[in-house]
Amino acid sequence: MIARLIEGTSRRGLVLLALLLAFLILIPFFVNDYLITVLILIFYFAFVGQAWNIMMGFAGQLSLGHALYVGLGAYTSAALYVHFGVGPWIGMLAAIPVAGALGAVIGFLAFRFGVSGVYFAILTIAFCEFARVGFDHFRWVGGSAGFFLPVAQYSVNDLWNLRGKPSMFYYVILGFTVAAFIICHLLLRSRMGYFWQAIREDEPAARALGINAFRYKMIAVVISAGMTSLAGVFFAFFYNNLFPEQVFHISRSIEMILAPIIGGVGTLFGPILGAVILTGLSETMHEILHLLGVDVPGAKAVFYGICLLVVIVALPDGVWPWLSRRLGLSERK
Amino acid sequence: MPIDIYLNVAVSGLLTGLVYGLMALGLSVIFGVVRVVNFAHGEMMTIAMYLAVLAFSVLGLDPLVMMVPIAAVLFVFGYALQAGLIGPFINKPEHMQFILLVAVAVILVNVQLIVFGPDARGVQTAYSYDSFAVGKLIIDATKVYAALAALTVSAALFVFFRFTEVGKAIRACADNYTGALVVGLDVRRLYALTFGIGAACVGAAGAMMVVIIDVTPSLGPAYTLLAFVIVITGGLGSMPGALLGGVLIGMTEAMAGLLFSPSAKTMFAFAILVLVLLFRPQGIMGKRAA
Numbered sequence: 026m027i028a029r030l031i032e033g034t035s036r037r038g039l040v041l042l043a044l045l046l047a048f049l050i051l052i053p054f055f056v057n058d059y060l061i062t063v064l065i066l067i068f069y070f071a072f073v074g075q076a077w078n079i080m081m082g083f084a085g086q087l088s089l090g091h092a093l094y095v096g097l098g099a100y101t102s103a104a105l106y107v108h109f110g111v112g113p114w115i116g117m118l119a120a121i122p123v124a125g126a127l128g129a130v131i132g133f134l135a136f137r138f139g140v141s142g143v144y145f146a147i148l149t150i151a152f153c154e155f156a157r158v159g160f161d162h163f164r165w166v167g168g169s170a171g172f173f174l175p176v177a178q179y180s181v182n183d184l185w186n187l188r189g190k191p192s193m194f195y196y197v198i199l200g201f202t203v204a205a206f207i208i209c210h211l212l213l214r215s216r217m218g219y220f221w222q223a224i225r226e227d228e229p230a231a232r233a234l235g236i237n238a239f240r241y242k243m244i245a246v247v248i249s250a251g252m253t254s255l256a257g258v259f260f261a262f263f264y265n266n267l268f269p270e271q272v273f274h275i276s277r278s279i280e281m282i283l284a285p286i287i288g289g290v291g292t293l294f295g296p297i298l299g300a301v302i303l304t305g306l307s308e309t310m311h312e313i314l315h316l317l318g319v320d321v322p323g324a325k326a327v328f329y330g331i332c333l334l335v336v337i338v339a340l341p342d343g344v345w346p347w348l349s350r351r352l353g354l355s356e357r358k
Numbered sequence: 359m360p361i362d363i364y365l366n367v368a369v370s371g372l373l374t375g376l377v378y379g380l381m382a383l384g385l386s387v388i389f390g391v392v393r394v395v396n397f398a399h400g401e402m403m404t405i406a407m408y409l410a411v412l413a414f415s416v417l418g419l420d421p422l423v424m425m426v427p428i429a430a431v432l433f434v435f436g437y438a439l440q441a442g443l444i445g446p447f448i449n450k451p452e453h454m455q456f457i458l459l460v461a462v463a464v465i466l467v468n469v470q471l472i473v474f475g476p477d478a479r480g481v482q483t484a485y486s487y488d489s490f491a492v493g494k495l496i497i498d499a500t501k502v503y504a505a506l507a508a509l510t511v512s513a514a515l516f517v518f519f520r521f522t523e524v525g526k527a528i529r530a531c532a533d534n535y536t537g538a539l540v541v542g543l544d545v546r547r548l549y550a551l552t553f554g555i556g557a558a559c560v561g562a563a564g565a566m567m568v569v570i571i572d573v574t575p576s577l578g579p580a581y582t583l584l585a586f587v588i589v590i591t592g593g594l595g596s597m598p599g600a601l602l603g604g605v606l607i608g609m610t611e612a613m614a615g616l617l618f619s620p621s622a623k624t625m626f627a628f629a630i631l632v633l634v635l636l637f638r639p640q641g642i643m644g645k646r647a648a
């Protein structure tokens with residue numbers, strides 16, 4: 026497994042990777058809580074971006090409704106915690122099948138009935154909208170008034186219940202991101218990964234070669250949905266409040282696909298790099314606007330939009346493919 | 359509940375649906391010819407609505423009078439957008455075009471939020487509270503005027519595409535891109551023109567919509583989704599389909615609002631969308647793709 030993990034990566038790349046990881050593990054000892062929160066945001070977006078990338082970047086299926094899976098994961102685990110006292114780690118075991126099952130339903134409907142491309146993207150939006158309206162009327166988890174997890178001032182970290190200080194959340198999401206990276210790396214190099222890429226590039230040709238496109242697209246959706254739901258569990262326990270209007274809003278779905286697109290769709294480092302760029306720039310701009318006293322709602326989103334526009338026009342393949350060529354690192358796409 | 363309540367709501371939904379239809383017609387025209395899905399459609403709609411509100415509050419001009427100038431402004435906007443930004447993306451993969459327009463949409467909606475703020479803005483015309491009584495039916499005058507205007511604009515568009523030289527040339531581009539290039543049509547200009555016309559439809563629809571509903575920036579994404587639902591239901595690329603889809607969705611929303619709750623409206627619209635996608639993906643009036 027280790028051999029497969031490092032295969033195709035240059036020595037220089039490996040050293041850089043090890044240094045980066047060591048740096049990330051040590052960093053909470055040197056920075057304040059604000060910066061840790063920014064880092065949490067970065068890895069949160071890197072993680073969901075990585076999960077979304079399995080569907081779009083690997084198998085070529087554009088989902089614009091991924092907030093659905095985040096929301097399902099968040100609500101499943103939060104409901105278990107609040108109503109039954111079941112902790113988040115068990116909650117994850119419940120969230121993955123819930124999100125995966127719904128992903129399977131959507132995938133089945135879409136792929137069986139030949140819904141593809143833009144139509145597929147709109148179908149995913151439709152289901153996310155269903156969930157938004159549905160949860161608005163779902164009283165058991167608070168409906169439109171919101172659903173809240175009990176909060177207190179924590180002096181000790183309770184990892185089992187995910188109650189504690191930002192640094193604990195940082196290590197959890199860092200762990201998620203690293204795990205997602207390794208899983209994606211292995212998936213991409215697996216037989217199935219090559220099937221996915223064949224489907225992405227030319228589905229009729231892939232099918233002519235005997236690849237069961239329906240089956241592999243289904244697997245991609247289910248894995249992506251299940252992985253995204255983990256981010257939802259994290260979201261619920263980190264923010265402690267859930268509103269259907271926010272969690273399932275289409276802007277959430279768009280927000281989480283920005284990082285992989287800016288970083289590079291279909292690449293492994295793309296989602297991570299994209300998250301660093303976006304969150305870093307947006308926090309910097311937030312500070313600058315704050316200092317200038319022009320801190321208006323919407324300014325940040327305008328900036329997001331401009332970033333997206335610039336990247337899609339100037340570097341349509343994303344920043345990572347360009348950067349890795351510049352740095353002389355090899356990453357085969 | 360007495361039957362005339364249902365009738366009243368159905369008629370009101372029908373009239374609003376015609377304005378929806380005109381908005382969706384813009385999306386349909388753009389997709390039918392340029393083959394790009396305008397993800398910033400609803401945001402363009404709210405631009406038109408804000409222009410109408412501004413014209414009314416600053417200059418005291420009636421939104422229905424402002425319909426033509428606002429359509430002209432949106433035409434220029436659409437033309438410039440296609441010529442400057444979207445043009446180079448015509449032959450790129452679908453998801454890239456999609457993301458390009460998502461970016462445009464995000465910028466537009468948030469610029470509106472910054473400029474106009476999150477509060478609802480509306481107009482109070484002299485005829486805001488007028489109504490016609492037809493038997494037991496009571497019909498809002500504003501909705502009647504808006505629906506009539508929507509029908510007029512749609513009819514003008516049909517005539518344009520059917521009988522004028524430019525309209526025929528645009529249809530030629532839609533039918534056969536390479537063929538249009540071979541016979542020497544300036545496809546790039548025609549595409550920009552088409553995008554402009556689509557945007558002008560939205561502009562006109564927006565000016566009418568203001569007399570029916572107040573505008574907030576968050577209406578933009580909602581209308582984008584609504585336009586998609588309508589166009590896919592009616593048949594992407596089909597002009598009568600867009601109007602029919604608009605009426606269908608308008609009436610469904612009105613009925614859902616009456617029978618369930620106003621917040622369940624979108625759910626029913628999306629339920630129709632899902633059914634259409636699964637059982638008649640080309641839409642009610644659409645042609646089956648080869």
